[in-house]
Amino acid sequence: MSRFQGEFIRYLQDRAAVPGPQKHWSLYRDAYLNRPALALSESVLERVAILFGSDFLQSLLMEYLRELAPQHPIMVECLRSFHSWLVSKEWDRSHPELCDLVRLSLTRWDVLIGPDPVPLILSGEPREADLRHMVLQRNHTLFLSQGPVYDLWMAGDPERNTSEELWVGDKPQAILIYKSSATDLETLLVPAGLESFTQALSVGARLDEAIAGFLESSADDSSIAILPGFIAHLQSTSAWEKFL
Amino acid sequence: MKTSDNIPFLGAGLRPHHYPDWKEMAALPILEVLSDNYLFQKGGPGLHHLSELAERTQIVLHGVGLNIGGHVPLHADYLKSLKDLVERTRPLLVSDHLCFTASGEGQSFDLLPIERTRKEWKHIKSRVHEVQEFLDRPLTLEYVSTYVESDANEMRQSEFLNALAAETGCGILLDVNNVFVCAFNHGFEAWQEIQAIDPKHVHQYHIAGHAVHEDYLHDTHAEDIRDEVWQLLRRSWQTIGPRPCIIERDDAAPFPTLWAELERARRILR
Numbered sequence: 001m002s003r004f005q006g007e008f009i010r011y012l013q014d015r016a017a018v019p020g021p022q023k024h025w026s027l028y029r030d031a032y033l034n035r036p037a038l039a040l041s042e043s044v045l046e047r048v049a050i051l052f053g054s055d056f057l058q059s060l061l062m063e064y065l066r067e068l069a070p071q072h073p074i075m076v077e078c079l080r081s082f083h084s085w086l087v088s089k090e091w092d093r094s095h096p097e098l099c100d101l102v103r104l105s106l107t108r109w110d111v112l113i114g115p116d117p118v119p120l121i122l123s124g125e126p127r128e129a130d131l132r133h134m135v136l137q138r139n140h141t142l143f144l145s146q147g148p149v150y151d152l153w154m155a156g157d158p159e160r161n162t163s164e165e166l167w168v169g170d171k172p173q174a175i176l177i178y179k180s181s182a183t184d185l186e187t188l189l190v191p192a193g194l195e196s197f198t199q200a201l202s203v204g205a206r207l208d209e210a211i212a213g214f215l216e217s218s219a220d221d222s223s224i225a226i227l228p229g230f231i232a233h234l235q236s237t238s239a240w241e242k243f244l
Numbered sequence: 245m246k247t248s249d250n251i252p253f254l255g256a257g258l259r260p261h262h263y264p265d266w267k268e269m270a271a272l273p274i275l276e277v278l279s280d281n282y283l284f285q286k287g288g289p290g291l292h293h294l295s296e297l298a299e300r301t302q303i304v305l306h307g308v309g310l311n312i313g314g315h316v317p318l319h320a321d322y323l324k325s326l327k328d329l330v331e332r333t334r335p336l337l338v339s340d341h342l343c344f345t346a347s348g349e350g351q352s353f354d355l356l357p358i359e360r361t362r363k364e365w366k367h368i369k370s371r372v373h374e375v376q377e378f379l380d381r382p383l384t385l386e387y388v389s390t391y392v393e394s395d396a397n398e399m400r401q402s403e404f405l406n407a408l409a410a411e412t413g414c415g416i417l418l419d420v421n422n423v424f425v426c427a428f429n430h431g432f433e434a435w436q437e438i439q440a441i442d443p444k445h446v447h448q449y450h451i452a453g454h455a456v457h458e459d460y461l462h463d464t465h466a467e468d469i470r471d472e473v474w475q476l477l478r479r480s481w482q483t484i485g486p487r488p489c490i491i492e493r494d495d496a497a498p499f500p501t502l503w504a505e506l507e508r509a510r511r512i513l514r
Contacts, residue, residue: 023459070350074322075280077284
């Protein structure tokens with residue numbers, strides 16, 4: 001162990017005196033928290049920064065990194081405890097939407113850098129018999145929230161026309177996240193009433209099994225009516241993994 | 245459609261906002277990849293675009309998180325992931341920096357200066373061997389910008405790197421901007437320092453911009469390259485010889501700005 005290096009890092013963490021008499025040690029100390037806070041707020045947590053303010057998010061990240069010193073050489077990996085840290089500070093009570101968006105941002109990142117989908121070659125509409133063999137891509141996440149997380153996610157879109165009014169509801173929302181190609185991430189709102197159907201797909205049910213289970217449940221007419229459109233959307237965005 | 249006009253040895257840092265620009269070019273220069281931005285990934289746009297570009301041009305991998313100067317064990321998963329990336333891209337060179345980035349106290353995302361003592365040299369030498377054995381190829385280590393120097397230093401960076409290269413077979417990444425920045429910050433002569441570097445160990449050049457402050461220079465990669473640094477590169481090129489030379493630019497500069505710097509490099513190094 002190098003005493004110099006230990007003292008240097010402790011100085012960066014404000015836990016030790018400046019290690020030497022020269023003037024510019026503070027350049028390193030200033031960058032220690034600022035650099036990752038800025039980089040993360042401009043990348044993985046971009047929409048959180050848009051909705052809650054970049055300065056606010058960066059100060060929150062700096063507080064987090066000050067308390068839980070980064071240990072992983074890859075910056076984004078240091079965010080792994082950010083959500084639980086927020087919960088430990090009771091941000092989930094005062095700002096549940098902030099916690100939701102942080103968790104969603106990391107979930108999307110994990111799906112994005114996960115295995116790419118294997119392209120399926122389908123000609124035309126799948127026959128009914130084909131449905132038996134369709135399962136959801138393994139690299140997906142069904143994101144469940146107690147709040148309007150999808151509406152918030154859309155509100156934070158950096159390319160959104162901010163002159164257009166946006167409705168953020170107050171109902172719980174579920175989002176299905178998967179990749180339609182190596183470069184395209186789908187963040188799909190699960191229509192209200194189709195959560196249990198999507199949940200069944202998410203745990204590995206074939207499409208025909210999920211449909212049968214859904215119809216046997218107490219699904220109401222309006223949910224049944226929107227099911228074909230939802231399945232068509234999954235189809236058009238390459239949500240399926242197997243088609244044997 | 246732009247072409248690189250066949251610039252031998254010349255290249256630029258690959259940044260995600262420039263993927264479309266590079267991909268539409270008929271001929272590509274060498275592209276340097278910030279390897280840390282592609283590690284611990286199984287798929288996604290980064291690896292997708294990188295794999296496509298690696299089919300068309302030579303890649304050099306450049307990392308920041310190896311922690312070659314650190315005293316905690318080398319991060320095994322980091323090394324494994326780096327090796328996977330090496331196999332995926334078949335790079336011309338694999339480099340990182342002569343610095344430390346982590347101690348037992350935590351990780352920094354900055355390039356922190358080491359103590360350039362005989363004792364540290366032996367320690368880093370063994371770590372270079374360890375990395376090279378694991379990757380089964382030479383490592384190249386960059387001359388870094390520093391803003392403070394340990395009072396315990398016994399060697400200049402040039403001397404430290406020469407000895408490491410001679411002993412381990414690793415290469416030296418001569419960042420002429422970093423030498424310029426260090427020379428100003430620590431009061432020595434940049435060209436003298438470059439002349440002290442053994443040409444046979446130089447595997448690659450970097451050139452970049454820096455910010456000028458009242459009493460120090462800051463290596464930001466976010467400004468245009470200064471004339472004095474271009475001149476330093478030209479002299480190095482003439483003295484040491486041609487090597488892969490990468491222009492680093494880490495701000496959100498549009499592609500034409502980066503391209504203009506590549507064109508300038510081509511004129512200067514012709």
